[in-house]
Amino acid sequence: MTPKGFLFSTAEAAIKKPGKKDLALIYSGVEASISGTFTTNNIKAAPVKINIKKIRSGRGQAIIINSGNANACTGKKGLQDAAEIIRLSAKGLKIKPSLVYICSTGVIGTPLPMDRIRLRIPELIDQLGKSSIEDVAAAIMTTDTFSKIVNKKLKVDNKIGTIAGISKGAGMIWPHMATMLCFIMTDIAVNQKTLNRVMLDAVKKSFNRITVDGDRSTNDTALVIANGLIGNREVTEKSSSFKVFRNAIHEVTYELSRLIVKDGEGATKVIEIEVKGAVNEKDAEKVAFSVANSNLVKTAAYGNDANWGRIMSAIGYSGVKVREEKIDIHTGNVKVAVKGLGTGKDKEASDALKRKEVKVVINLNSGRSSAKVLTCDLTEEYVKINAAYRT
Amino acid sequence: MTPKGFLFSTAEAAIKKPGKKDLALIYSGVEASISGTFTTNNIKAAPVKINIKKIRSGRGQAIIINSGNANACTGKKGLQDAAEIIRLSAKGLKIKPSLVYICSTGVIGTPLPMDRIRLRIPELIDQLGKSSIEDVAAAIMTTDTFSKIVNKKLKVDNKIGTIAGISKGAGMIWPHMATMLCFIMTDIAVNQKTLNRVMLDAVKKSFNRITVDGDRSTNDTALVIANGLIGNREVTEKSSSFKVFRNAIHEVTYELSRLIVKDGEGATKVIEIEVKGAVNEKDAEKVAFSVANSNLVKTAAYGNDANWGRIMSAIGYSGVKVREEKIDIHTGNVKVAVKGLGTGKDKEASDALKRKEVKVVINLNSGRSSAKVLTCDLTEEYVKINAAYRT
Numbered sequence: 001m002t003p004k005g006f007l008f009s010t011a012e013a014a015i016k017k018p019g020k021k022d023l024a025l026i027y028s029g030v031e032a033s034i035s036g037t038f039t040t041n042n043i044k045a046a047p048v049k050i051n052i053k054k055i056r057s058g059r060g061q062a063i064i065i066n067s068g069n070a071n072a073c074t075g076k077k078g079l080q081d082a083a084e085i086i087r088l089s090a091k092g093l094k095i096k097p098s099l100v101y102i103c104s105t106g107v108i109g110t111p112l113p114m115d116r117i118r119l120r121i122p123e124l125i126d127q128l129g130k131s132s133i134e135d136v137a138a139a140i141m142t143t144d145t146f147s148k149i150v151n152k153k154l155k156v157d158n159k160i161g162t163i164a165g166i167s168k169g170a171g172m173i174w175p176h177m178a179t180m181l182c183f184i185m186t187d188i189a190v191n192q193k194t195l196n197r198v199m200l201d202a203v204k205k206s207f208n209r210i211t212v213d214g215d216r217s218t219n220d221t222a223l224v225i226a227n228g229l230i231g232n233r234e235v236t237e238k239s240s241s242f243k244v245f246r247n248a249i250h251e252v253t254y255e256l257s258r259l260i261v262k263d264g265e266g267a268t269k270v271i272e273i274e275v276k277g278a279v280n281e282k283d284a285e286k287v288a289f290s291v292a293n294s295n296l297v298k299t300a301a302y303g304n305d306a307n308w309g310r311i312m313s314a315i316g317y318s319g320v321k322v323r324e325e326k327i328d329i330h331t332g333n334v335k336v337a338v339k340g341l342g343t344g345k346d347k348e349a350s351d352a353l354k355r356k357e358v359k360v361v362i363n364l365n366s367g368r369s370s371a372k373v374l375t376c377d378l379t380e381e382y383v384k385i386n387a388a389y390r391t
Numbered sequence: 392m393t394p395k396g397f398l399f400s401t402a403e404a405a406i407k408k409p410g411k412k413d414l415a416l417i418y419s420g421v422e423a424s425i426s427g428t429f430t431t432n433n434i435k436a437a438p439v440k441i442n443i444k445k446i447r448s449g450r451g452q453a454i455i456i457n458s459g460n461a462n463a464c465t466g467k468k469g470l471q472d473a474a475e476i477i478r479l480s481a482k483g484l485k486i487k488p489s490l491v492y493i494c495s496t497g498v499i500g501t502p503l504p505m506d507r508i509r510l511r512i513p514e515l516i517d518q519l520g521k522s523s524i525e526d527v528a529a530a531i532m533t534t535d536t537f538s539k540i541v542n543k544k545l546k547v548d549n550k551i552g553t554i555a556g557i558s559k560g561a562g563m564i565w566p567h568m569a570t571m572l573c574f575i576m577t578d579i580a581v582n583q584k585t586l587n588r589v590m591l592d593a594v595k596k597s598f599n600r601i602t603v604d605g606d607r608s609t610n611d612t613a614l615v616i617a618n619g620l621i622g623n624r625e626v627t628e629k630s631s632s633f634k635v636f637r638n639a640i641h642e643v644t645y646e647l648s649r650l651i652v653k654d655g656e657g658a659t660k661v662i663e664i665e666v667k668g669a670v671n672e673k674d675a676e677k678v679a680f681s682v683a684n685s686n687l688v689k690t691a692a693y694g695n696d697a698n699w700g701r702i703m704s705a706i707g708y709s710g711v712k713v714r715e716e717k718i719d720i721h722t723g724n725v726k727v728a729v730k731g732l733g734t735g736k737d738k739e740a741s742d743a744l745k746r747k748e749v750k751v752v753i754n755l756n757s758g759r760s761s762a763k764v765l766t767c768d769l770t771e772e773y774v775k776i777n778a779a780y781r782t
Contacts, residue, residue, distance in 0.1 A: 040708070041704060041707040041708045042706075042707040042708070042709075042711075042712060042713055042715075043703055043704060043706060043707025043708075043713070043715045044707075070700070072700065072703075072704075073699075073700055073703045073715065073728070073731055073732065073733070074732070075716065075730075075731060075732045107700060108698075108700025108701065108703060108704060109699060109700035109703065109728070109732075109733045110700075110733065218703070218704050218707060295686070295769075295773075295777070296777055299773070299774050299777035299778045300777065300778065302774065302778045303777070303778030303779050305778070305779075307499075308464075308500060309461070309463065309464055309498060309499025309500035310499065312434050312463075312464045312499060312500065312609070313432060313434060313463075313499060313609050315433075315434060316432040316433040316434030316435075316609060317431070317432045317433070318433075320433075321433060322433055322434070324433075324434050324464065325466065337464070337500070339466075340464055340466060341464065341465070341466045341500075342464070342500045342501065378686075378774060379774055379778075380771035380774045380775065382686075382690070382774070383690050383693065383769060383770055383771045383773070383774060384771065386686070386687055386690035386691065386694070387690045387691065387693045387694030387696070387770075388694050388696075
């Protein structure tokens with residue numbers, strides 16, 4: 001299920017604990033189209049600053065990633081270090097440095113251990129092809145408990161193309177990107193502008209609609225790289241295969257974002273908050289995030305308590321004008337509140353919360369717009385993980 | 392330390408668990424000036440809706456409070472119930488219903504147990520004077536672990552006046568009022584407009600600058616009632632005693648708000664986040680709240696980890712334009728970051744976090760404005776309390 005022409009390798013530079021891979025290289029045999037979205041945090045990690053400039057060209061061939069250190073809040077040295085890694089990689093790969101992208105994830109504020117990374121770059125390049133996409137997905141993990149890979153095959157111009165996506169997430173997850181890295185590779189030829197538009201829209205409906213803890217990271221990056229090796233005619237918005245391609249990318253990003261929430265730090269369940277009947281999509285999204293980010297809603301979900309009062313309260317402070325007496329709330333398929341009042345079915349609704357995947361539907365009954373946000377519950381384990389992260 | 396002319400009583404109506412007082416009455420022997428601020432949550436509890444209308448008169452004499460049930464999201468019945476409690480109390484007290492205020496705190500979405508409350512109102516009135524202000528402070532508690540009382544004596548026109556304030560808080564605490572009730576009583580005569588302005592300003596700098604979990608409640612109310620029984624000339628903004636009075640109210644609200652944070656659900660420490668060097672006060676407040684509401688900052692504080700990277704990240708996503716390379720951060724009196732870079736003093740900074748009261752100072756070095764916000768750490772205990780709140 002690996003798209004044609006992509007090679008991988010991983011290495012250990014002792015950035016994470018010994019015995020764990022923390023460097024990864026993704027390489028396309030040929031120059032490719034590339035598109036990306038990055039954190040909206042005003043404080044951006046060095047690699048993000050660099051990628052934002054590079055991506056304007058729309059061209060790429062390699063991505064080098066380290067986990068365990070975010071290379072954020074590291075000043076000029078951080079930028080120099082990232083530039084050096086790019087330079088060394090490009091030299092070894094014999095390609096232009098402008099075609100090499102760099103991503104980091106991990107602890108903020110500590111310089112990269114360059115002495116150890118420098119040593120490993122030749123090894124990474126020599127070993128290209130000896131690692132699988134699964135190895136890369138594992139090497140980019142930080143507090144993730146499982147690796148995240150999604151594959152799709154689709155027909156374009158009677159040729160079979162493959163899309164493979166990997167991501168890492170876990171904590172510091174919030175809309176507009178989180179400590180979240182996502183790499184999508186495909187061997188389908190795609191027009192650069194089309195790739196940008198499809199990716200932007202897909203990210204908006206997936207990674208920008210998940211939340212674990214309301215914290216946005218300095219490092220979030222989602223890249224899609226398309227090398228065209230199946231030899232199709234370039235997909236544009238006018239192509240007959242456009243919709244198939246767009247839907248496949250949406251499915252890949254949605255599924256990867258769902259996996260990130262599922263693996264939210266300490267999470268025991270995934271909660272989908274759907275807000276319907278809003279005046280516009282922005283309002284629907286605002287209400288959904290207000291509920292999805294409420295620590296009180298998230299702890300109640302953890303305790304299997306269909307505490308719809310906390311949901312009402314979070315709707316109320318979302319900043320969106322709502323009419324209390326019009327709001328209906330479903331937990332699972334149990335109507336727990338109608339026209340702003342409890343139905344007394346709290347017991348059944350609480351039973352519905354006991355599943356691993358829970359749906360909460362809020363109908364504001366004020367318009368026709370809707371939005372879905374994915375979140376997870378808040379547990380003692382989240383606190384434990386984050387109180388002890390650096391120790 | 393009780394202001395002249397105020398009488399108290401408490402009763403048990405089995406709204407909370409058996410053996411706990413859950414009804415309280417505050418009564419001034421004479422009609423008084425009253426001023427209040429209420430939740431900004433769009434979904435307001437029935438008593439809040441009623442008080443907001445009443446308070447326009449600026450006159451009051453009694454406040455009846457129940458804990459254990461918020462009377463929020465209870466529709467028309469909730470409003471009828473609150474009105475009936477007011478009517479019955481006014482009748483028993485032989486005062487106009489317009490002089491009786493009502494407050495509720497507790498679980499959202501369940502109608503008040505009116506049969507039991509109705510029975511207790513005559514008892515509450517008969518027993519007036521048999522309870523102390525301490526008893527009232529205890530009766531209004533929900534998940535609070537200690538009662539919150541602050542007293543001040545001050546000289547006005549050569550007469551000694553008293554200000555006594557009580558509050559309850561614990562969870563669902565956020566700026567612009569939280570599940571927070573505050574009642575301030577004084578025997579000093581104060582001009583109605585002056586009282587409004589002093590209270591509004593005091594709330595802005597105290598209750599609106601605390602956060603436990605970023606959740607704002609449907610019920611928040613802060614009332615100040617001034618009966619003038621010491622016989623001073625009414626305090627106005629032109630009085631020589633104005634500043635003394637204003638400062639005393641500020642001290643009372645600040646101290647009560649500090650006690651609420653100290654008693655934050657599961658909290659082990661109070662954290663003051665001071666942001667300096669901002670372009671304006673609004674920006675300073677925004678940055679301070681972004682840091683104070685970050686679950687990652689709060690769990691790190693719990694783990695005594697001076698993880699300044701998480702602070703930088705929260706500054707970055709506050710929405711305020713900042714220059715990373717200008718930011719200094721102190722934890723306790725340890726400089727942990729200078730000009731956006733770590734000083735390597737993480738160990739000393741972490742030791743500074745081990746106290747019960749911790750100061751974090753962030754200097755944006757971009758202007759002259761500042762703001763302080765109080766928060767607490769996020770612990771496993773918070774999750775436990777809120778996962779099991781209704782069970």
